[in-house]
Amino acid sequence: xxxxxxxxxxxxxxxxxxxxxxxxxxxxxxxxxxxxxxxxxxxxxxxxxxxxxxxxxxxxxxxxxxxxxxxxxxxxxxxxxxxxxxxxxxxxxxxxxxxxxxxxxxxxxxxxxxxxxxxxxxxxxxxxxxxxxxxxxxxxxxxxxxxxxxxxxxxxxxxxxxxxxxxxxxxxxxxxx
Amino acid sequence: xxxxxxxxxxxxxxxxxxxxxxxxxxxxxxxxxxxxxxxxxxxxxxxxxxxxxxxxxxxxxxxxxxxxxxxxxxxxxxxxxxxxxxxxxxxxxxxxxxxxxxxxxxxxxxxxxxxxxxxxxxxxxxxxxxxxxxxxxxxxxxxx
Numbered sequence: 068x069x070x071x072x073x074x075x076x077x078x079x080x081x082x083x084x085x086x087x088x089x090x091x092x093x094x095x096x097x098x099x100x101x102x103x104x105x106x107x108x109x110x111x112x113x114x115x116x117x118x119x120x121x122x123x124x125x126x127x128x129x130x131x132x133x134x135x136x137x138x139x140x141x142x143x144x145x146x147x148x149x150x151x152x153x154x155x156x157x158x159x160x161x162x163x164x165x166x167x168x169x170x171x172x173x174x175x176x177x178x179x180x181x182x183x184x185x186x187x188x189x190x191x192x193x194x195x196x197x198x199x200x201x202x203x204x205x206x207x208x209x210x211x212x213x214x215x216x217x218x219x220x221x222x223x224x225x226x227x228x229x230x231x232x233x234x235x236x237x238x239x240x241x242x243x244x
Numbered sequence: 245x246x247x248x249x250x251x252x253x254x255x256x257x258x259x260x261x262x263x264x265x266x267x268x269x270x271x272x273x274x275x276x277x278x279x280x281x282x283x284x285x286x287x288x289x290x291x292x293x294x295x296x297x298x299x300x301x302x303x304x305x306x307x308x309x310x311x312x313x314x315x316x317x318x319x320x321x322x323x324x325x326x327x328x329x330x331x332x333x334x335x336x337x338x339x340x341x342x343x344x345x346x347x348x349x350x351x352x353x354x355x356x357x358x359x360x361x362x363x364x365x366x367x368x369x370x371x372x373x374x375x376x377x378x379x380x381x382x383x384x385x386x387x388x
Contacts, residue, residue, distance in 0.1 A: 114273065138295075139268075164272040164273070164354075164355060166272075166355025167346055167355065169329055169344065172333070182355065184354040184355045198352060198354055214383070243346050
């Protein structure tokens with residue numbers, strides 16, 4: 068009896084320690100929009116707010132700096148702007164506010180819904196030129212990841228990737244110089 | 245059962261059952277909520293517990309003019325629109341484990357601010373208590 072209880076206790080502790088939540092990874096959130104993108108000759112600066120860091124004992128989240136990194140890499144890969152810069156005097160500025168990240172507590176298929184408010188400003192004219200709420204969702208299955216905490220992270224990353232992709236597609240339609 | 249096994253079992257059980265309550269908010273950079281007076285709370289489609297009315301009543305108590313309804317748009321123009329998501333869990337009885345609220349611009353619907361409260365079973369609050377906690381957090385800097 069004592070041996071069985073010890074084994075159960077060890078397993079319970081192992082489950083607690085190994086099933087730690089991991090933050091959503093920037094590389095997995097990078098979007099690759101399909102089709103031809105408009106190419107602006109100007110540079111853009113990117114800022115993100117509203118995200119949350121991940122606590123190991125809670126759910127996987129999306130941190131501001133990780134989403135910003137994915138957004139910057141996605142813009143660079145797409146060629147939508149000539150350069151992504153940290154210079155505050157850059158021609159364009161893109162602000163992304165993560166207003167909602169709706170996650171399930173448990174489940175085999177985990178669907179995460181993400182809503183981001185994007186605002187594109189002409190920093191030189193101090194003029195807002197585009198604003199849009201982008202709502203996307205992604206479902207991760209047991210085939211994507213066996214552990215629930217990892218499945219949630221995959222769902223986060225998918226929702227973020229689709230969100231960035233849709234935002235880039237919309238900005239491409241603006242035909243900015 | 246050895247003392248070590250007992251300690252492990254109790255630790256594992258405590259972590260699984262209690263967790264930590266969490267209250268968070270975020271605001272879009274440069275957003276000023278002081279100019280907001282009229283609000284409309286949009287009923288969340290899955291909600292059949294009347295949380296939209298609780299939120300609207302709470303906003304009225306806080307000094308705002310608030311109304312609520314099932315329609316996605318307010319019958320009258322408003323300064324801000326509130327959307328929310330309530331999640332429930334079962335532990336002996338059903339309780340609200342999480343409430344997320346988004347404050348949106350009345351015309352563009354862009355999210356200006358958001359707040360959320362997560363309370364596991366042993367730290368549970370009534371729906372009214374959750375609503376009060378989240379709305380206080382949402383307007384913390386503008387307390388009327």
